[in-house]
Amino acid sequence: MNPVRAGVLAGLTVVSALAVEFGPLALSVPGGLLLAFVLPGLAINDALFRPGRRDIGVVERTILVPALSLAVLVLGGLLLWGAGGNLNRTSWMLVCAMGTLIAIGVAVYRTHTGATVAASPGKAGGERRAVSKQRLIRDVLPLALAAVMLAGVGIWSFADSEQTYDIAVTSLSAAPPGAVDPAGNRPVQVTAAGLSASAGPYTMVVTGTSGEELSRHDITPDTDGDWTGRLTVPADERVTVNLFRGGETAAFRTLIIAAAA
Numbered sequence: 001m002n003p004v005r006a007g008v009l010a011g012l013t014v015v016s017a018l019a020v021e022f023g024p025l026a027l028s029v030p031g032g033l034l035l036a037f038v039l040p041g042l043a044i045n046d047a048l049f050r051p052g053r054r055d056i057g058v059v060e061r062t063i064l065v066p067a068l069s070l071a072v073l074v075l076g077g078l079l080l081w082g083a084g085g086n087l088n089r090t091s092w093m094l095v096c097a098m099g100t101l102i103a104i105g106v107a108v109y110r111t112h113t114g115a116t117v118a119a120s121p122g123k124a125g126g127e128r129r130a131v132s133k134q135r136l137i138r139d140v141l142p143l144a145l146a147a148v149m150l151a152g153v154g155i156w157s158f159a160d161s162e163q164t165y166d167i168a169v170t171s172l173s174a175a176p177p178g179a180v181d182p183a184g185n186r187p188v189q190v191t192a193a194g195l196s197a198s199a200g201p202y203t204m205v206v207t208g209t210s211g212e213e214l215s216r217h218d219i220t221p222d223t224d225g226d227w228t229g230r231l232t233v234p235a236d237e238r239v240t241v242n243l244f245r246g247g248e249t250a251a252f253r254t255l256i257i258a259a260a261a
Helices: 003-024 025-037 039-048 056-084 089-119 124-165
Strands: 173-176 185-193 202-207 213-219 227-232 238-247 253-257
Touching: 003 025, 003 039, 025 039, 025 056, 025 089, 039 056, 039 089, 056 089, 056 253, 124 227, 173 213, 173 238, 173 253, 185 202, 202 227, 213 227
Parallel strands: none
Antiparallel strands: 173 185, 185 227, 202 213, 202 238, 238 253
């Protein structure tokens, strides 16, 4: 990669990253599309293959650009998430921009080393073997590195799926309300499943249409993490059932029971 091309590509990467992070929607969307589908692939293309290489045609390079860009997006996101990072607009932008800039650096280095070897051709067989070894490293090493990365992501994904397979999902549901009694109330059977005893205690708060608290219940799950109880709610109000965990102020499960028709 010549210095002019490297400078233009790096400058476009920085401008696109700034547009994504700080620009209005009219600039952030095109900048994001360039970072996600174009710029990383262009840089990696030049890092992997020489510009004048004849066995890689225009069609192949054109297809590789979005494919390699998406590979950076997916692999970078997986590595970031595996390291405990947050996947948001800033992190996605940094993954694509840093991947592009690193690939530009590799492409410039390869061009420089290739020009050095071409400027001082070897006359002895040992020098020819050194050039062949360098070509082997340039051609095989990037593909081997990609294979190692894919294998590592696959192993990590399999291990993570095994660790998260048995994680219980908390749910809050209700059976159809019963008949209206003379006092204008009706019974409702509410069930909470997937509760963890270590995350408790749990509290269930029932509020009416205007937000007033109608009742409050302490929830104690059984050994399977389930709880079932019967609530009495007004028939003429839309009732909200909120489930709170461990003294938290925000409900982590909410259930709405409509008023009787």
